[in-house]
Amino acid sequence: xxxxxxxxxxxxxxxxxxxxxxxxxxxxxxxxxxxxxxxxxxxxxxxxxxxxxxxxxxxxxxxxxxxxxxxxxxxxxxxxxxxxxxxxxxxxxxxxxxxxxxxxxxxxxxxxxxxxxxxxxxxxxxxxxxxxxxxxxxxxxxxxxxxxxxxxxxxxxxxxxxxxxxxxxxxxxxxxxxxxxxxxxxxxxxxxxxxxxxxxxxxxxxxxxxxxxxxxxxxxxxxxxxxxxxxxxxxxxxxxxxxxxxxxxxxxxxxxxxxxxxxxxxxxxxxxxxxxxxxxxxxxxxxxxxxxxxxxxxxxxxxxxxxxxxxxxxxxxxxxxxxxxxxxxxxxxxxxxxxxxxxxxxxxxxxxxxxxxxxxxxxxxxxxxxxxxxxxxxxxxxxxxxxxxxxxxxxxxxxxxxxxxxxxxxxxxxxxxxxxxxxxxxxxxxxxxxxxxxxxxxxxxxxxxxxxxxxxxxxxxxxx
Amino acid sequence: xxxxxxxxxxxxxxxxxxxxxxxxxxxxxxxxxxxxxxxxxxxxxxxxxxxxxxxxxxxxxxxxxxxxxxxxxxxxxxxxxxxxxxxxxxxxxxxxxxxxxxxxxxxxxxxxxxxxxxxxxxxxxxxxxxxxxxxxxxxxxxxxxxxxxxxxxxxxxxxxxxxxxxxxxxxxxxxxxxxxxxxxxxxxxxxxxxxxxxxxxxxxxxxxxxxxxxxxxxxxxxxxxxxxxxxxxxxxxxxxxxxxxxxxxxxxxxxxxxxxxxxxxxxxxxxxxxxxxxxxxxxxxxxxxxxxxxxxxxxxxxxxxxxxxxxxxxxxxxxxxxxxxxxxxxxxxxxxxxxxx
Ligand SMILES: Cc1ncc(C[n+]2csc(CCOP(=O)(O)OP(=O)(O)O)c2C)c(N)n1
Ligand SMILES: [Mg+2]
Numbered sequence: 001x002x003x004x005x006x007x008x009x010x011x012x013x014x015x016x017x018x019x020x021x022x023x024x025x026x027x028x029x030x031x032x033x034x035x036x037x038x039x040x041x042x043x044x045x046x047x048x049x050x051x052x053x054x055x056x057x058x059x060x061x062x063x064x065x066x067x068x069x070x071x072x073x074x075x076x077x078x079x080x081x082x083x084x085x086x087x088x089x090x091x092x093x094x095x096x097x098x099x100x101x102x103x104x105x106x107x108x109x110x111x112x113x114x115x116x117x118x119x120x121x122x123x124x125x126x127x128x129x130x131x132x133x134x135x136x137x138x139x140x141x142x143x144x145x146x147x148x149x150x151x152x153x154x155x156x157x158x159x160x161x162x163x164x165x166x167x168x169x170x171x172x173x174x175x176x177x178x179x180x181x182x183x184x185x186x187x188x189x190x191x192x193x194x195x196x197x198x199x200x201x202x203x204x205x206x207x208x209x210x211x212x213x214x215x216x217x218x219x220x221x222x223x224x225x226x227x228x229x230x231x232x233x234x235x236x237x238x239x240x241x242x243x244x245x246x247x248x249x250x251x252x253x254x255x256x257x258x259x260x261x262x263x264x265x266x267x268x269x270x271x272x273x274x275x276x277x278x279x280x281x282x283x284x285x286x287x288x289x290x291x292x293x294x295x296x297x298x299x300x301x302x303x304x305x306x307x308x309x310x311x312x313x314x315x316x317x318x319x320x321x322x323x324x325x326x327x328x329x330x331x332x333x334x335x336x337x338x339x340x341x342x343x344x345x346x347x348x349x350x351x352x353x354x355x356x357x358x359x360x361x362x363x364x365x366x367x368x369x370x371x372x373x374x375x376x377x378x379x380x381x382x383x384x385x386x387x388x389x390x391x392x393x394x395x396x397x398x399x400x401x402x403x404x405x406x407x408x409x410x411x412x413x414x415x416x417x418x419x420x421x422x423x424x425x426x427x428x429x430x431x432x433x434x435x436x437x438x439x440x441x442x443x444x445x446x447x448x449x450x451x452x453x454x455x456x457x458x459x460x461x462x463x464x
Numbered sequence: 465x466x467x468x469x470x471x472x473x474x475x476x477x478x479x480x481x482x483x484x485x486x487x488x489x490x491x492x493x494x495x496x497x498x499x500x501x502x503x504x505x506x507x508x509x510x511x512x513x514x515x516x517x518x519x520x521x522x523x524x525x526x527x528x529x530x531x532x533x534x535x536x537x538x539x540x541x542x543x544x545x546x547x548x549x550x551x552x553x554x555x556x557x558x559x560x561x562x563x564x565x566x567x568x569x570x571x572x573x574x575x576x577x578x579x580x581x582x583x584x585x586x587x588x589x590x591x592x593x594x595x596x597x598x599x600x601x602x603x604x605x606x607x608x609x610x611x612x613x614x615x616x617x618x619x620x621x622x623x624x625x626x627x628x629x630x631x632x633x634x635x636x637x638x639x640x641x642x643x644x645x646x647x648x649x650x651x652x653x654x655x656x657x658x659x660x661x662x663x664x665x666x667x668x669x670x671x672x673x674x675x676x677x678x679x680x681x682x683x684x685x686x687x688x689x690x691x692x693x694x695x696x697x698x699x700x701x702x703x704x705x706x707x708x709x710x711x712x713x714x715x716x717x718x719x720x721x722x723x724x725x726x727x728x729x730x731x732x733x734x735x736x737x738x739x740x741x742x743x744x745x746x747x748x749x750x751x752x753x754x755x756x757x758x759x760x761x762x763x764x765x766x767x768x769x770x771x772x773x774x775x776x777x778x779x780x781x782x783x784x785x786x787x788x789x790x791x792x793x794x795x796x797x798x799x800x801x802x803x804x805x
Contacts, residue, residue, distance in 0.1 A: 165657075165659075166657055166658055166659065169658065169659075169663075169730065170657065170658035170659075170729075170730065173657070191659060191663065191664075192664075193625070193628035193656075193659075193664040193665065194593050194594070194625045194626065194628055194629055194656060194664070195628055195629060195630065197630055198630060221591075221592070222592065222593070224592075225592070225594075225629075258513075259512060259513065260512030260513035260564070260575065261513040261514055261575075261577075262513060262573075262574055262575045262577060262578055262591065263573075263574075263578075264577070264578070264590070264591035264592055265513075265514070265577075265591055431793070431794070432797075433793060433794055433797055434797070436572070436573045436788075436792075436793065437512075437513060437564050437570075437572060437573055437574055437575030437576075437578070438564035438565070438572035438573065438575075438787055438788045439512060439564050439787065440564075440787045440788070440790065441564075441572070441573065441787075441788055441790070441792065441793045444790060444793050445793060
């Protein structure tokens with residue numbers, strides 16, 4: 001069979017091309033690699049080379065012809081002993097076909113719908129473990145709870161190590177890794193130079209190779225240096241490798257505004273990471289959640305972001321004394337049950353929600369306060385069930401409004417519980433501005449109890 | 465500052481002029497006193513957030529300020545009070561920024577870490593370790609783009625800790641490849657927060673960090689203003705004359721903690737004390753001035769008193785300045801007029 005020379009696809013997007021000129025004529029002898037023609041695409045003029053030795057039998061399409069669809073035969077090469085009569089000339093070039101000729105077989109006939117639920121395939125997430133009534137509890141700060149979570153998991157699993165700036169000798173810029181160097185030594189508690197992107201990538205590589213790194217970012221503001229490795233490497237490689245490569249890594253550190261540290265040191269990345277398929281994202285509020293969720297994150301075979309909050313580190317609460325206190329990732333928690341309005345929030349903004357709820361209960365408004373705890377997966381079921389009961393929803397977050405967590409919750413609620421809503425959903429967010437340094441301006445820019453009360457009054461049609 | 469002088473194209477005197485030496489004593493003291501006052505105000509809760517003091521490192525910016533041309537730009541990290549003062553900005557506006565007041569250089573929006581004065585060619589004030597290095601390289605790119613015979617040089621400062629960030633090396637490569645007029649000043653104060661250079665750097669001679677790109681570098685005693693001046697004069701000339709970037713590693717020392725809450729367990733008190741007693745850049749200069757009879761004790765005292773008063777007045781006035789008006793909250797996010805041209 002003579003060798004067909006077809007209009008080649010010269011780029012991923014090329015659909016048709018033009019033969020600018022033939023550099024051979026019929027009857028010429030050519031060797032593999034010899035230039036046959038110049039092909040012009042919308043981007044470039046490219047030389048078309050012979051794929052095999054032979055004789056130019058027939059030039060099917062004239063030089064100067066445009067819009068030749070990719071894969072159309074444009075010439076035939078005769079190999080030893082072949083004659084012109086062996087050529088079966090394909091029909092003249094057709095217009096650009098709409099679809100590739102042979103459809104690629106698909107496993108399932110049902111394409112996933114993009115318009116229904118924007119969440120990944122729902123997984124059934126277990127409830128929090130039942131604690132026996134006599135479970136031993138200890139009062140701890142969030143800081144201590146996080147430290148214990150790491151220490152317990154390091155005792156349990158040799159593969160777990162902690163790496164970051166100032167985590168070892170200094171015991172953490174915010175003292176979260178206190179005592180870890182003493183107990184586990186410099187092999188497993190590792191100070192690094194100031195190299196966020198490097199540590200994130202090194203952590204990903206170590207995780208690919210089976211270790212379980214806990215990468216501390218001094219704050220998540222600095223993880224922006226590393227965000228490429230977090231997203232392009234940690235989040236996507238399991239998928240890109242068809243499930244061959246796993247990345248059991250934890251990225252943790254304080255997230256969000258502290259006090260007057262200005263725009264570059266105050267950012268809330270909740271929505272950023274919640275956006276990324278392949279990551280799990282938790283944002284614990286209480287000490288016991290901090291412990292249970294960090295332990296879950298370390299045991300999870302996927303990359304997990306643990307967004308802590310500097311201003312919550314010293315806050316104390318009862319924490320179960322148990323090496324196996326593991327919380328499910330992806331479950332919200334009702335912090336306060338109520339019947340009139342649902343407040344949904346996470347991390348430090350819950351302070352404002354709880355205060356507003358207390359304040360308004362004195363005025364007869366009964367608020368239900370939901371702590372999302374996990375931002376991916378996002379437990380919309382708990383929120384929807386609550387809204388079906390209260391018929392009103394206020395979302396509260398420190399991050400910016402545009403494409404934020406509140407926007408995502410609103411979309412989920414209006415789609416699943418539209419008929420239950422008695423008022424438009426109202427969002428309280430950080431203002432749409434880089435965070436200012438001046439005391440008065442900073443206060444204005446962040447969510448506050450007053451702003452939450454105002455929003456509740458709005459959805460309840462009350463005069464404040 | 466009086467009349468605009470005839471445009472200089474290059475300073476040539478390798479030895480500091482006598483009047484520059486005496487004014488350096490004043491300028492360094494001004495920074496020192498400013499930082500002491502800032503430290504006090506922080507302690508009183510008047511300054512919030514992070515506040516990184518420059519005490520101990522004054523000879524670096526002061527020596528370079530004497531060697532640079534007015535249009536040479538400067539850019540640095542968050543430890544920026546000394547840099548903006550060395551650019552000649554009024555301490556009142558710098559203090560007002562620290563206090564988060566309306567007359568602050570950045571209108572109270574940036575605070576300690578984000579000082580700017582574009583008229584004085586000071587481009588900040590950056591909070592992300594290492595990020596100012598490519599930006600400073602970009603200033604140099606713009607300088608080269610203008611094709612002046614004697615381009616301005618971008619003086620790009622960063623710390624020993626920052627010198628390990630990847631973007632520093634991306635910058636070095638571009639600067640060398642395109643022969644950009646940039647002077648990299650590594651302020652090696654021996655620590656990055658609680659981490660000493662030895663614990664963070666495989667190659668501790670930071671002046672050699674540009675070698676694989678063919679960038680010349682030199683270590684300089686950053687506590688000796690005359691050494692700083694001479695080295696930077698030469699390095700600036702190199703960069704200005706089209707030979708590309710130059711690296712000066714200034715060996716210096718920070719007296720204060722990293723920011724205001726620093727347990728300082730990573731170094732010994734005696735180490736700080738020894739530096740203060742035997743290597744203090746201001747005292748060293750004073751001794752020299754007296755020895756060379758360029759100043760006597762009385763004149764020194766006069767300068768000290770004058771600086772004290774200037775800072776006192778600046779601080780008191782700044783404390784009386786109002787907070788920014790609430791209408792300032794949502795301005796400056798975008799350029800407000802249409803600047804299309
Ligand atoms: C990308 C990034 N990582 C971490 C930090 C936190 N941080 C602030 S200053 C600093 C140490 C920097 O040391 P060095 O570069 O030596 O400058 P110095 O403070 O000594 O002037 C660190 C780790 C930051 N601001 N940015
Ligand atoms: Mg340093």
